[in-house]
Amino acid sequence: MRRGMFGRRILYWFGVALGLVLAIVPLPGWLDVMRPDFALLAVIYWILTSPRIAGLGYAWLAGLFLDVLRGMVLGQHALGFLVVAFLTHRLQLRMRMFPIPHQAAAVLLLLGLYHFIIFWTDGLTGHGYTGWNRWLPVLSGALLWPLIVAAGDTLVRRSR
Amino acid sequence: MVELSHDSRPIIGRGPPLGATFLALATASIALMVADVRYGQLEQVRGWLNSAAYPLQVAIDLPFRAWGWITGSFADRGELQKENLALTARLRTADLQLQKFAVLQDENRRLREMRGSSAGVAKRAIVASILNVDLDPFRHRVLLDRGSVDGVFKGQAVLDAQGIFGQVWRVNARTSEAILISDAEHAIPVQSNRSGVRTIAVGTGDPNRLSLPFVTGESDIRKGDLLLSTGMGGVFPPGYPVARVTKVERSAKATFAIVEAGPTAALDRDREVMLVWFDAPAPVEAPAQETPAPTTSTPEPAATIPAPATATPETAPAPGGG
Numbered sequence: 184m185r186r187g188m189f190g191r192r193i194l195y196w197f198g199v200a201l202g203l204v205l206a207i208v209p210l211p212g213w214l215d216v217m218r219p220d221f222a223l224l225a226v227i228y229w230i231l232t233s234p235r236i237a238g239l240g241y242a243w244l245a246g247l248f249l250d251v252l253r254g255m256v257l258g259q260h261a262l263g264f265l266v267v268a269f270l271t272h273r274l275q276l277r278m279r280m281f282p283i284p285h286q287a288a289a290v291l292l293l294l295g296l297y298h299f300i301i302f303w304t305d306g307l308t309g310h311g312y313t314g315w316n317r318w319l320p321v322l323s324g325a326l327l328w329p330l331i332v333a334a335g336d337t338l339v340r341r342s343r
Numbered sequence: 344m345v346e347l348s349h350d351s352r353p354i355i356g357r358g359p360p361l362g363a364t365f366l367a368l369a370t371a372s373i374a375l376m377v378a379d380v381r382y383g384q385l386e387q388v389r390g391w392l393n394s395a396a397y398p399l400q401v402a403i404d405l406p407f408r409a410w411g412w413i414t415g416s417f418a419d420r421g422e423l424q425k426e427n428l429a430l431t432a433r434l435r436t437a438d439l440q441l442q443k444f445a446v447l448q449d450e451n452r453r454l455r456e457m458r459g460s461s462a463g464v465a466k467r468a469i470v471a472s473i474l475n476v477d478l479d480p481f482r483h484r485v486l487l488d489r490g491s492v493d494g495v496f497k498g499q500a501v502l503d504a505q506g507i508f509g510q511v512w513r514v515n516a517r518t519s520e521a522i523l524i525s526d527a528e529h530a531i532p533v534q535s536n537r538s539g540v541r542t543i544a545v546g547t548g549d550p551n552r553l554s555l556p557f558v559t560g561e562s563d564i565r566k567g568d569l570l571l572s573t574g575m576g577g578v579f580p581p582g583y584p585v586a587r588v589t590k591v592e593r594s595a596k597a598t599f600a601i602v603e604a605g606p607t608a609a610l611d612r613d614r615e616v617m618l619v620w621f622d623a624p625a626p627v628e629a630p631a632q633e634t635p636a637p638t639t640s641t642p643e644p645a646a647t648i649p650a651p652a653t654a655t656p657e658t659a660p661a662p663g664g665g
Contacts, residue, residue: 207476208403215480239361243368247375251392252399253478254486254513254520257385258375265372269365308380310528312481312548 190342192236198225198335199245207252217319219327222249223267223297227290228335230271231279242268256308263300267293283329291325393515400476400486400518407475411614467620469493471501473613474518483509483523483550487616490517495618498578502617506584506607507531507572511618523610524585525550533570533585538563541573544586544604550611553586555602560593562600570604580621 202222210218222245229237246264250257270293271278278289298321305311379385471487478484489495491514499511501521509523522529527548533555534541540562544553558564568588574581586604593600 204399204403207400207478209407209475209477212480215477218477218480239364239368243372247372248392248396251389251396254484255479256376257379257389258372261375262369262372265365265368269361272361304376308376310482312527314481317481 188236191233191339194338194342195225195229195233195236196241198229198338199241201225203245203249203252206249216316217323219320219324220294220297223264223294224290224324224327224331225335226264226268227271227293228331230268231275232335232339234272234275237268239265239268239272256304259301259304259308262304263297266300267297270296283332286332287325287328290328291321294321294324389513390515393518397515397517400474403476404474404488466622468502468617470615471495471519471618472615478520481548482528483526483546483548483610484512485509485521485523487511487519487521487618488517489618490515490519492516493618495519500579500619500621502580502583502619503608503613503615505609506586507579508608508610508613508616510578521616523550524606524608525553525610531579531585532573532575534573535564535588536569536571537565538568540564541575544570551605552589553604553606555588555604556599558600558602559598560595560600564588564591564600564602566591569607580619 199222202220202225205221206218209215226237226242226245230242242264243261246261247257249255249260249264253260274289278286281289295318298318302311302317375385379389469489471489474486474488476486478486487495487501495511495514497511497514501508501510507524509521509526509529511519512522513520523546524531524544525546525548527546529546530543532541533544540558542555542557542562542564544555547554555564566588569584570586570588572579572581572583572585584607586606588602588604590603591600592602
């Protein structure tokens, strides 16, 4: 039991770290604009599957590291990650029961909130970009959700 | 109303309640943002965190660099020969021009000596590569592989072979972040090569377009004019090409003309750029042609960042040799 917990913890850290790497890997311009927030999706997935392991602290740290990697205002993505992680924790008993398309819709709302926080803090710090395409990652992330669940479930099953 | 607890962590050793953790961390992030934006106190902290991020950034850059090296070393012979021929031809014409320039340079130096101002050319330059790492898609920032250990300083000018590329925005130990002249938050003072009209070129967020919002309807700017840096503000070396005017639209009703220019530097294609040190030119009396309109609307890095041009670091000799 304890070993299983430890293995899962490692998997969780690894998954989020991979998401952070994917956040700065160079992509062609059109893909770059709609790049899904892999790290945040990983955080949501792990909170839903093993809420005992995935706490708020690590989500916050991951957001902070993303700020450093992308040269943003320190604390911006950290706040976004934190809010999403907290809401997911509050909703996880309900969200776990949802069928996948329904879950993807909930993820769409969470991602929308996350990007709204980023947009808002961007505006407050004077970097406002108001084009419609800054909301594309919300859509691409929600569309990707079934794949994330499939990949995560496979990984967890293998690790047992 | 009975409510199921949403907190499914183990009862023993579960730590502080979720709400408390949330509040504490939210306060911490807001405090961080305020300290970073308002007071700029986190340079040190960012430096430490960046040292942790550096290996990751290099690891991501590595495969792309390796691919470039492989394709470079296996280029076929015919292609190399063709390239060699083209380069030889270019060298010949360049040599010819150089002959002319030698005379001009000599004359220029004598004239400058008479005026008592220093020559505004780069004293020293180092080559920096752009790391293959994507930052925000909506800001024109790039990560360079030179940092404070190489003597890079905030506000340093970044050039490429064709023109001005941008300036250093943030310095870490081994990397630095540069802001391109096409970033929507960047502005650079320029002067028309043909008529001498001074104005300011502001980035638009499009790598192929700068906008000149403060050109009045009467001022002498035409399509095709080359815009050079003026060196005002002390960030950029004077007389270096910035952009070529691509569009001028005047209307009788509007005070300002709509002027756009295309940067001469290959902003979206460069893989290598130059970081330069130069002596800030002695302030000359400004000819009363056109005063740049006050740019209160946007924060303007070109004018607000004081260039510590005097603090030229005494680090290793430049490979680029200025």
